[in-house]
Amino acid sequence: MAGNLLSIGKSGLFAAQAALTTTGHNITNANVDGYSRQGVVQATSTTMETGAGFVGTGTKVAEIKRYSDEFLNKQVRTATASTSSLDAYYAQISQIDNLLADTSTGLSPAIQNFFSSVQDMTGNGASIPSRQALLSSSETLAGSFQQVSARLEEIGTGLNSQIETNVNLINTYAKQIAEINSKIGSYGSIEQRQPNDLLDQRDQLVLELNKHVKATVTAGSNNALNVSIGNGQPLVVGQQAFQLAAMKTPTDLTRVTVGYVTGDKVTQLPESAVSGGELGGLLEFRTGTLDRVQNSIGRLALGMAMTFNAQHKLGIDGSGQQGKNFFVEAGAYVTAAADNAKTSTAKVGAVVTDPTKLTDSDYKVESDGSSFFVTRLSDNTRTKIDPYNPAGTTTNIDGVDFAISGNAASGDNYLVRPTANGAANFALALSDVGQIAAGAPIATSTPLSNKGTGQVSAGSVSASYFTAPPTLPVSLAFDDSGSGQLTGFPAGATVTMTLNGTTTTHTGGSAPFTAGASYSFSGVNVTLSGVPKNGDKFQISANTAGTADTRNIQALGALQTKNIFNGGSATYQSAFAQTVSAVGNKTREVQVNASAGEALLKQVTGAASDVSGVNLDEEATNLLKYQQAYQAAGKVMQIANTIFDTLLSIGR
Numbered sequence: 001m002a003g004n005l006l007s008i009g010k011s012g013l014f015a016a017q018a019a020l021t022t023t024g025h026n027i028t029n030a031n032v033d034g035y036s037r038q039g040v041v042q043a044t045s046t047t048m049e050t051g052a053g054f055v056g057t058g059t060k061v062a063e064i065k066r067y068s069d070e071f072l073n074k075q076v077r078t079a080t081a082s083t084s085s086l087d088a089y090y091a092q093i094s095q096i097d098n099l100l101a102d103t104s105t106g107l108s109p110a111i112q113n114f115f116s117s118v119q120d121m122t123g124n125g126a127s128i129p130s131r132q133a134l135l136s137s138s139e140t141l142a143g144s145f146q147q148v149s150a151r152l153e154e155i156g157t158g159l160n161s162q163i164e165t166n167v168n169l170i171n172t173y174a175k176q177i178a179e180i181n182s183k184i185g186s187y188g189s190i191e192q193r194q195p196n197d198l199l200d201q202r203d204q205l206v207l208e209l210n211k212h213v214k215a216t217v218t219a220g221s222n223n224a225l226n227v228s229i230g231n232g233q234p235l236v237v238g239q240q241a242f243q244l245a246a247m248k249t250p251t252d253l254t255r256v257t258v259g260y261v262t263g264d265k266v267t268q269l270p271e272s273a274v275s276g277g278e279l280g281g282l283l284e285f286r287t288g289t290l291d292r293v294q295n296s297i298g299r300l301a302l303g304m305a306m307t308f309n310a311q312h313k314l315g316i317d318g319s320g321q322q323g324k325n326f327f328v329e330a331g332a333y334v335t336a337a338a339d340n341a342k343t344s345t346a347k348v349g350a351v352v353t354d355p356t357k358l359t360d361s362d363y364k365v366e367s368d369g370s371s372f373f374v375t376r377l378s379d380n381t382r383t384k385i386d387p388y389n390p391a392g393t394t395t396n397i398d399g400v401d402f403a404i405s406g407n408a409a410s411g412d413n414y415l416v417r418p419t420a421n422g423a424a425n426f427a428l429a430l431s432d433v434g435q436i437a438a439g440a441p442i443a444t445s446t447p448l449s450n451k452g453t454g455q456v457s458a459g460s461v462s463a464s465y466f467t468a469p470p471t472l473p474v475s476l477a478f479d480d481s482g483s484g485q486l487t488g489f490p491a492g493a494t495v496t497m498t499l500n501g502t503t504t505t506h507t508g509g510s511a512p513f514t515a516g517a518s519y520s521f522s523g524v525n526v527t528l529s530g531v532p533k534n535g536d537k538f539q540i541s542a543n544t545a546g547t548a549d550t551r552n553i554q555a556l557g558a559l560q561t562k563n564i565f566n567g568g569s570a571t572y573q574s575a576f577a578q579t580v581s582a583v584g585n586k587t588r589e590v591q592v593n594a595s596a597g598e599a600l601l602k603q604v605t606g607a608a609s610d611v612s613g614v615n616l617d618e619e620a621t622n623l624l625k626y627q628q629a630y631q632a633a634g635k636v637m638q639i640a641n642t643i644f645d646t647l648l649s650i651g652r
Contacts, residue, residue, distance in 0.1 A: 004048070004057065006640035011058030012633030015042050018061045019626040026614045027623075034204025036068045036612040038196055066196040068203070072608040074217070077207055079601040081214035081276035086594035088162075088281030090587070092155065093289050097587040099151055100293075100580045107297070108580075110144035111304075111572055113137050115560040121438065122550045122557055131433035138428045142327070145301045149423035152294045159282055159290070160256035164246040166212045166279040167258060170235070171243050173209040174227070177202060178241035181224040185239065194223075214276025230273035233260050244269075250337040251415035258283070289586060292378075295360040296579040298330070298422025299565070303355030304572055305329045305426060307564055308556065314461055315437030315552025320544045322466050323437025323552070330425035332400070333417040341409035346372075348414040349403040356568050357399030362417045365402065369410035374402055439549030441465065442472070442524060445539045454478065454515075454532030458551055459540065465523025473541035474524075480534040484513045488537075489521055496520040 019040040029035040043062035047054040100106060117130075117137035124130040180202045187195050202225060209215050213229050220226040220238050227236040235242055245266045247259035258274050259266040271283045305327035312326040332350035348365050352358065361378035372385040374397055385395050385404060392405040400418045430436065444459045456476075476488045487510045489495050495506045499517040506512070511519060518527045524540060543549060565575040 004055070005643065006637055008056065008058035009633050009636030009638075009640055011045060011060060012636060013630060015040070015059050015061055016626050016630035016633055018064075020623065020630060022064060023619050023622045023626060027616065027619050030614040030616055030619075034200050034207065035614070036066050036196065036200050036203075037614050039065050039067065041065050063193075064196060066194060066199060067612050068199070069608060069611045072604060072611060073203060073207075075604040076601070076608050077210045077215070077217070079597065079604050080207060081210040081280070083594065083597040083601045084211045084278045085214075085276050085281035085284070086590055086597050088278040089285045089289075090590045090594050092159070092282065092285045093583065093587050093590060095155060096152070096289065096293055097583050099148065100583055107144050107148060107300075107576055108573065110141045111576070114141040115557060118553060118557040118560075121436075122553045128433060131436050131438075134436065135428065135430065135433060138326070138430075142427045145297070145423040145426040148297055149294070149426075152290065152297070153424070156255070156286070156290060156294075159286055160254075162282055163256050163258065163279065166277075166282070167244045167246040170209065170212050170229075170279070171241075173205050173212075174235045174241040174243070177205050177209070177225065177227060177236045178239050180205065181220075181236065182239040185222040185224055187223075210277055212277040213274060213279045230269060230275070233269070233273075248338075250339050251335050251413065253338070289583065291362065292360045293579065293583060294423075295362065295417065295419045297576075298419035298424075299355070299358045299360060300422070300572065300575055300579070301426040302330055302352060302419050302422035303358060303565055303575075305422075306352070306355045307559055307562075309429075310463070311552070311556050311559060312437050313466075314441070314463065314555070316439045316441045316543065316549075317437045318434040322441070324435065325429045326436075328425060328427040328429050330419075330421040330423075333415075333420045335415050337413050337415070340412040344408045344412050345406035346408035346412060346414075347403075347405050348416065350416045350418055351401045351403070352399060352418050353396065353401050354399035356564055356566075358419060358565070359398050360419070361398075362415065362420070363397070363400075363402075364413055365404065365416060366413040367408035367410060369408070372404050372408070374416075436553075438551075438553040439543055440551040440555075441543055443541050443543040444526060445541075447537055447539065450532065450536040452478070452533035452536045453530035454528060454536050454538070455530045456538040456540075457527040457529075459524065459526040460551075460555070462520075462523045462525065468522065470522035470524060473539060476538040476540070478513060478532040478534060478536045478538075479510075485510045486513045486519070486528070486538075489519075493521040 019042075022038050022040050026037055040061055041063040042059050045057040045060050048057050049055075103109065114137045117134040121127075121130040121134050180198055184195055184198050184202065187193065206215060206217055206225065206227065209227070215235065216228045216232075218226045218228075222238070224238045225236070226234065226238065228234050233242075235244075243261040245259040245261050246256050247266055247268060249255040249257050250268065257271060258269045258279070260269050271287055274280055274283055305325075306329055308327060309325045309329065312323040315323045317323055329352075332352060334348055334350050336344075336346075336348070346367065350363075359376065359378065361376045364375045364377055366373050366375070371388055372393075373382055374385065374395070375382045376398065383395070383397055385393055385402075387393070388404070390405060390407055392403065394401050394403045396402070398418075400416075402416070440458065441461055442459050442465075444456045446455055470490050470493065474488060474490060476486050479485045479487055489509045489511065491509050493507075493509075495511045497504050497506060497511050497514075497517055497519055499514055513528065513532070515529050515531065516527070518525060526538075526540060528538065560573070561571055563569055563571055565571075566578075570578065
């Protein structure tokens, strides 16, 4: 009996010692990230049958239990991936928000100052100082566009570096998880004998992985965890780790994206497939905000250059010559994918023809081997080039002429960014104040000898005026016979008469007179008003003295308030304001969502910590409890020893 009692005391002593050791382990790891509280689970040892009944034989340590809730852990991982993504997005978009919202040195004041110089030139009779001021403000405007573009490019370059960093970290975590899977597997899969500390390390690695990319975790064989990302691409399967690669985009070698490594081959992953975590946030920001803002600012710059140039070329400079381009018009960015078939002879070009129809989107041109398709990437609208002639086919989509020729293999694709370079290449094209086409190429007059109240407007010209200039001067005369006619139009010219939106055409050198009607012929446009008398004349002549004439400058100044963009519904300023507003709204949205995500993460982390976290007060209490248990077990052994000594002394 004494021997049995000694064994019972010994089992209690060992159990208390294990409990004390585990408690001490908890205390010393209380501040270790990912550590889960452990506890000793005791069980009764096998009882011994006697004639009087069953007698206990002590206790045993059944399990060192790890307190962890996988459901809560999954919630923490999900919240971590979402919060990290939003934080990364906000850190980037706030830079653009601050850049565009600058009211002192941003684009908005530069555009306003430019048109103020245009208006000043109008009011100062096109003096040399006012002309010089216009060129100076034009250079300032160009510099502002270029600075914004350079800053956006800088942000894009920084993204490339951050993407590479995140890919390297993801690969590192994948290798470490696979290694721990191997170590855990070596201990077998007995539920009561789990390598708790290794399990904690693995869970923490998975959590750290979710800070960089959203990872899906599933149970594998031999107590392993399998990890996948995106659309199910495996990252860890048992003891094997797969790798990602930071690769250059085939259609844009300046752009880094994510590839999946399979053997010696790297396959580009769709950016939409990589979600969550810092990496997902960076990719989403680039596609959803950076590219669109770059295109939007480029669209503004290109549209401004094209419309200003078009009007400038309808005037004459100080030498009486037709105006030239005032600003440089940037060409579209077009590039073929690096992995296109070597046998392909296809060529793709793009030219912006109508800035009113431009979008902020990029376009993908791809071939199925026989036909070509143009996809607007902002909404994936797909247009088939039909019919297609390999000798050359031009199709206009969204104000862009897509010129495609040659033959391509199936899968060949090309990236077209019509406005991406608009701001970067925006520049003043003139080098001399005398090249400013301030005057109009025609002049009109009403002779003082006229008897009626009829008047002719200052007149304007269209681009066709310079293509086939009419013979000037032209003297229009009013003939009150019949319904009243205007005669004297050039023989053979078609006269287009427009009144209240209704257009009619006339030939034979005459057209009906109606007060308020506009008359166009050979690129000349005039409006007649008042009530003329029979024989009254209206003179239209060529203007050879464009030095003091500012009529074309007035027309250029009117562009500031003209609805040009978005199908003719937005001015320069309002188009830019829409971009600023969209970025500001998106910034606020991301900020609010990030704050909500932080609150959710804190909540689920707290819930998980309630289960797995170490409470130092509780552990201190446990120390005392297990110390007393140890001492009591020792007392049992002491009594058993005393009894044994008594028995021995009886035998002497």
